[in-house]
Amino acid sequence: MKLFYHIGRYFILVWIILQKPERASIYRRQIVLEMDNLGLQSLGIVAIISVFMGAVVTIQTAFNTDHPLLPIYAIGFATRQAIILEFSPTVISLILAGKVGSRIASEIGTMRVTEQIDALEIMGVNAAGYLILPKIIASMIINPALVVISMFLGIFGGWVASAITGVVPLSNYVYGILFEFSQYDIYYALIKTVVFAFIIASVSGYFGFYAKGGALQVGHASTKAVVFSSIYVILFNLVLTQILLV
Amino acid sequence: MIRVNHLWKEFNRKPVLKDISLAFEKGKTNLVIGQSGSGKTVLMKCLVGLVEADRGNIYYDDRDFSAMGFKERRAIRKELGMLFQGAALFDSLTVEENILFPLNMFTTMTKGEKQKRVSFCLDRVDLHNVHHLLPAELSGGMKKRVAIARAIAIKPKYLFCDEPNSGLDPPTAILIDKLISEITAEFNITTVVNTHDLNSVMEIGDCVAFIYKGELWWTGTRHEILHSSNKELNHFVYATELMRTLNPGK
Ligand SMILES: Nc1ncnc2c1ncn2[C@@H]1O[C@H](COP(=O)(O)OP(=O)(O)OP(=O)(O)O)[C@@H](O)[C@H]1O
Numbered sequence: 302m303k304l305f306y307h308i309g310r311y312f313i314l315v316w317i318i319l320q321k322p323e324r325a326s327i328y329r330r331q332i333v334l335e336m337d338n339l340g341l342q343s344l345g346i347v348a349i350i351s352v353f354m355g356a357v358v359t360i361q362t363a364f365n366t367d368h369p370l371l372p373i374y375a376i377g378f379a380t381r382q383a384i385i386l387e388f389s390p391t392v393i394s395l396i397l398a399g400k401v402g403s404r405i406a407s408e409i410g411t412m413r414v415t416e417q418i419d420a421l422e423i424m425g426v427n428a429a430g431y432l433i434l435p436k437i438i439a440s441m442i443i444n445p446a447l448v449v450i451s452m453f454l455g456i457f458g459g460w461v462a463s464a465i466t467g468v469v470p471l472s473n474y475v476y477g478i479l480f481e482f483s484q485y486d487i488y489y490a491l492i493k494t495v496v497f498a499f500i501i502a503s504v505s506g507y508f509g510f511y512a513k514g515g516a517l518q519v520g521h522a523s524t525k526a527v528v529f530s531s532i533y534v535i536l537f538n539l540v541l542t543q544i545l546l547v
Numbered sequence: 548m549i550r551v552n553h554l555w556k557e558f559n560r561k562p563v564l565k566d567i568s569l570a571f572e573k574g575k576t577n578l579v580i581g582q583s584g585s586g587k588t589v590l591m592k593c594l595v596g597l598v599e600a601d602r603g604n605i606y607y608d609d610r611d612f613s614a615m616g617f618k619e620r621r622a623i624r625k626e627l628g629m630l631f632q633g634a635a636l637f638d639s640l641t642v643e644e645n646i647l648f649p650l651n652m653f654t655t656m657t658k659g660e661k662q663k664r665v666s667f668c669l670d671r672v673d674l675h676n677v678h679h680l681l682p683a684e685l686s687g688g689m690k691k692r693v694a695i696a697r698a699i700a701i702k703p704k705y706l707f708c709d710e711p712n713s714g715l716d717p718p719t720a721i722l723i724d725k726l727i728s729e730i731t732a733e734f735n736i737t738t739v740v741n742t743h744d745l746n747s748v749m750e751i752g753d754c755v756a757f758i759y760k761g762e763l764w765w766t767g768t769r770h771e772i773l774h775s776s777n778k779e780l781n782h783f784v785y786a787t788e789l790m791r792t793l794n795p796g797k
């Protein structure tokens with residue numbers, strides 16, 4: 302029963318968030334601010350993870366496809382597909398669910414328990430809209446950008462691994478990553494990312510917005526935000542893959 | 548004017564407000580007094596709709612607030628200012644931005660006008676050279692004063708103050724009290740102030756309502772409060788040695 306309560310309240314919140322803003326210009330400014338807070342400040346961790354992820358995927362693929370019938374460029378090809386289709390959109394979104402989700406939930410939760418949200422409501426501001434909508438929009442803009450960067454860096458990581466360890470000759474790796482490239486894969490990855498961004502920002506916003514009590518409960522809210530947005534990301538990953546690829 | 552009709556509120560089956568009926572008059576400073584935990588904050592939050600009452604009605608100048616949907620309420624809220632017990636300043640914004648916030652949101656003032664309004668409001672609460680500080684860099688009393696400045700920035704028609712001077716030294720407390728009562732008279736607004744400070748009561752209490760364990764126990768003026776025969780009220784008023792020496796009969 303508790304689950305239905307939360308789901309119902311979540312959709313009511315989303316409906317409130319999507320109400321027409323009182324001042325579009327203020328929302329626009331918030332969106333830019335949040336793009337910096339939520340996106341650019343995650344660039345470092347995204348870059349590091351992507352390079353290493355790409356390197357590991359390349360080395361592992363090389364070890365697992367050691368078969369005379371498989372052309373050696375298949376390693377580059379497999380690396381590219383894995384990174385574009387799955388690792389960049391999903392793994393990076395999960396990382397962001399942790400980093401951005403906890404940030405959103407604790408920021409909004411703190412505002413709730415210190416009555417700052419009440420203060421907004423009292424002024425006649427749509428507090429949910431003002432606080433959460435810019436974060437959702439900012440995430441939906443900036444996360445795809447991060448994922449594209451992650452794709453490049455992941456593939457670059459694979460190239461570096463090939464260069465250092467020599468598991469694949471570089472020319473074969475490059476041939477592989479260019480082999481039968483389909484634009485649709487990128488669209489698929491970006492559509493997933495945008496949906497995940499919405500989930501992460503709105504679910505975390507939900508847990509923050511309905512936090513109750515004090516600092517301890519804000520901590521709980523932010524843990525829940527990370528756990529549930531990760532679960533929903535995984536769940537929707539399956540659903541979207543089924544819809545978009547099959 | 549704000550009228551409250553037979554208001555009830557309970558939390559987890561524990562009644563906190565019991566059948567409160569009361570009117571807060573326009574152009575006067577209406578005080579709600581009572582001991583800690585008597586329900587003052589809950590009453591104020593019911594008035595502004597942050598807490599939903601279980602039963603009863605609230606009228607803002609004959610507009611039935613309790614029956615309104617959230618869009619209509621939002622329209623009324625643009626006419627009210629509130630000072631929270633814990634100040635509730637926006638942490639991420641500077642003092643200046645805090646006061647600018649409602650102005651940016653709801654007015655079409657030019658930049659210069661807004662700047663002037665901010666300086667005016669900060670002057671009124673006797674704060675200078677704090678424009679660019681963050682709330683975390685202010686003392687408790689300064690936060691309160693910034694919160695008042697923010698509440699009066701958009702010239703509210705209804706002003707709610709939850710313990711405006713708790714945590715302030717006596718001269719500053721009196722300054723804040725005087726400020727609230729001056730603004731009330733000057734702009735002819737309806738002001739409700741929660742307090743348990745007797746100095747405030749004697750200083751600005753045009754109309755005083757005493758809440759005792761969630762019930763409305765006594766109403767009157769600051770002059771009447773010293774001569775009431777109500778036992779619980781006297782217990783509240785004459786709790787200190789100082790008050791007893793002023794009126795040895797009690
Ligand atoms: N959200 C809530 N949930 C449960 N109980 C509450 C809630 N808010 C207030 N109460 C209870 O209502 C009673 C009145 O609280 P309230 O905050 O109105 O007191 P107060 O008169 O403002 O006291 P103080 O002078 O200390 O601020 C208290 O017993 C408190 O425990």
Ligand SMILES: [Mg+2]
Pocket residue numbers: 587588589632709
């Ligand atoms: Mg209180």
